[in-house]
Amino acid sequence: MSIQLNNVSKTYHLKGRNVEALKPTSLKVETGEIFGLIGYSGAGKSTLVRLINLLEKPSTGTVTVGDDNLTELSSKDLRIRRQKIGMIFQQFNLIESKTVYENIEFVLKASKYNKKDVPARIEELLNLVGLNDKSSINAANLSGGQKQRVGIARALANNPDILLCDEATSALDPDTTKSILNLLKSINRTLGITIVIITHEMEVIKEIADRVGVMSAGEIIEIGDTYNVFSHPKEEITKDFVQEIYNFEVPSQIKETPENQVITIQFLSENAEENYLNQLYRDFELSISILNGRIEYIKEKPLGFLMFQVSGKVEEIERLKTHIDNSHGIERVGYIG
Amino acid sequence: MDNFSQLWPLLYRALLETALMVSISIFFAVLIGLPLGILLYITQHPLLFKIKPLNATLGWLVNIIRSFPFIILIVAIMPFATWLVNASHGPVFASVALSIAAVPLFARLVESSFNSVKDGVIEASIAGGAPIYLIVTDVLLPEAKKSITQAITLTIISIIAFSATAGVVGGGGVGDLAIRYGYYRYDTLTMIVTVIVLVIIVQIVQWAGDFISNRAEER
Known part of the structure; x- marks a missing residue:
């Protein structure tokens, strides 16, 4: 009713x-x-x-x-x-x-x-x-x-x-x-x-x-x-609640510079379980280290977050960001971390 | 009085009178005071049956009776009591005043017993669509059973204390015996014995009350 x-x-x-x-x-x-x-x-x-x-x-x-x-x-x-x-x-x-x-x-x-x-x-x-x-x-x-x-x-x-x-x-x-x-x-x-x-x-x-x-x-x-x-x-407030389940924070010892950045990406639904990182390692000349990652199931649909640190040439980092932004089902999120 | 054998018949009679007065008064205190206490509680509760004017009137009435010194209450209601029991002295006559004093006391104790019932339980009952009478019989009374039992104990003990004053109207009883013989006649033996008897009675009532109220809780 x-x-x-x-x-x-x-x-x-x-x-x-x-x-x-x-x-x-x-x-x-x-x-x-x-x-x-x-x-x-x-x-x-x-x-x-x-x-x-x-x-x-x-x-x-x-x-x-x-x-x-x-x-x-x-x-x-x-x-x-x-x-x-x-x-x-x-x-x-x-x-x-x-x-x-x-x-x-x-x-x-x-x-x-x-x-x-x-x-x-x-x-x-x-x-x-x-x-x-x-x-x-x-x-x-x-x-x-x-x-x-x-x-x-x-x-x-x-x-x-x-x-x-x-x-x-x-x-x-x-x-x-x-x-x-x-x-x-x-x-x-x-x-x-x-x-x-x-x-x-x-x-x-x-x-x-x-x-x-x-x-x-x-x-x-x-x-x-x-x-x-x-x-x-x-x-x-909604962002706070999301943050609450993922509980992501940038480790304090990391100093962000143009050559050394922390990127958080979000995988939606069907992409959340795919191995996206392999591709990044392969296609970009950057050192990528994972800081944090988690997949949560919201009403049984996966929603994944991954936080990583990239270091290398500024142009290469920018190329990576553009690549992420153009990937289907993958988004950069600014509010986490 | 020099020895106990002289005192015994008087004491025996006084005990019976006290028992009679307490029985009659506690009976009416519960009979009238319980519904009155329920009414006092539900007419101020926003989820139940809040009627401010009714609650204020009842509260006012209760307070007035409770503020009377007992001896003045006895005298004040004498004509009424005479008409009611068709007598002008004795334990039954005194019981009218005792009941009138005990009813508002017990009603207030019942009201405050209900205050210990969690509002959430009442809220859940309202949410479940229960009528008020069912909330009273199946939620308030069972949840407050222990503290209502304690209220009865306390009221009985108060009635015993009040009943000493009942001697004014020839009510008799142990307290009256203590005052008339022990105090007015400087009869030390009677004084000591009656006080001891009163202490024992109060102890027994309290002990029995605690026993029953603990059982009510354990069930």
């Missing part, structure tokens, strides 16, 4: 001061896609995701999910509608005094799910998230990853068509993050649920998001296909 935000904004009134957490923003999330929002803390991404199920009331604008304009629903209708919009949280937010089973049962009670079918539904959900043996364990006694799995089971209990993820993996270690992301991916694929995920971690976006929006100071400053946004970042 699609989500349409139309000119929504959020302003908080704090001690006579107005704080604009979200500037007027329009956004469409398509049915069945995984849409990621990345930004540093305070960028307004948490506000934005809470506007989708109206945990925060927008100061202006409308929120439409499927055919329903949520901003116009009565509070009772909104409550019923929310049962079809699942949400998971950074701190999991389980009822700690209750068992795994009771935590899921809670939202089924909320939707007046047919009592007879509740045990079977819970078993089905626990199977889906891989916790079938944990049904009677107290939520307080689970590990972080297990808690988030219960959170996911709870969010999916009433067959929602949308799943909102609020920093869902930020409190988890890298391995657990991976497994939760894989679970979300498979839920998206098998159940066709539209997922909106907000995070400050590039790892999450590159793993899972079909499209990404980069947020800063209460607005979406860049938006598009994840691969395109990260292979051709326009805004400084």
Whole structure:
């Protein structure tokens, strides 16, 4: 189900001061896609995701999910509608005094799910998230990853068509993050649920998001296909996020001169795995030494970066640069390093 | 009184009176104070049932009753208590004032017990489309169970302390015995025995309360 935000904004009134957490923003999330929002803390991404199920009331604008304009629903209708919009949280937010089973049962009670079918539904959900043996364990006694799995089971209990993820993996270690992301991916694929995920971690976006929006100071400053946004970042903050996964820095002992330069190139998609360097060694009379290199897979498409130092005649270096610029699928990047 | 055998019948009777007053008062404190505490909490919570005027009115009412010195409260509500229980003295009569004093105390304790429930859990329940009554019964109460048990313990102990004053209206009880015999008549034996008995009662209540609240948590 699609989500349409139309000119929504959020302003908080704090001690006579107005704080604009979200500037007027329009956004469409398509049915069945995984849409990621990345930004540093305070960028307004948490506000934005809470506007989708109206945990925060927008100061202006409308929120439409499927055919329903949520901003116009009565509070009772909104409550019923929310049962079809699942949400998971950074701190999991389980009822700690209750068992795994009771935590899921809670939202089924909320939707007046047919009592007879509740045990079977819970078993089905626990199977889906891989916790079938944990049904009677107290939520307080689970590990972080297990808690988030219960959170996911709870969010999916009433067959929602949308799943909102609020920093869902930020409190988890890298391995657990991976497994939760894989679970979300498979839920998206098998159940066709539209997922909106907000995070400050590039790892999450590159793993899972079909499209990404980069947020800063209460607005979406860049938006598009994840691969395109990260292979051709326009805004400084987006570049910072890309830099964050590649973690490239020019070693401090290298002094750049016209005869001795550091060049960073980027290989796109199909070229990323090709051996481009051999050709450079062969065709140019330069000493080329590799400083750093890495291929990342963004939504399973490779994006490679290579940083190397070239030294030799200035003209030869210029010839090399022109050669790179004319190569298909290879680009020099200025912002890294 | 020279020896314990003379004191014993009085003490026995006082114990029963205390037990009666505490039972009646804690019963009404929970019966009325729990819903009142819930109401105080949910009417100020932006995600639940925020109604500022209602919350302010309830809070104001609770504060007024709580600011009355207990002895003045007893006297002030005497006509009402007489009408209600059709008596003008005795432990049941005194229980009216004790209940009225205990209700707002317990309500405030319940309210602050809910403050320890994480907002995130409430947010998740709202996001899951749960109605408010279900959030109260299935989230707030179970999550605050331990601290509500402690609130009951504390309220019982406060009622025991208040009940000493209940002697003014012939309420009786151990505290009243301590004041009337021990204090007014300079009866040292009664004084010592009653104080020891009170200490023991309070200790037992506290111990039992802690035991139950720990079990509530361990479950």
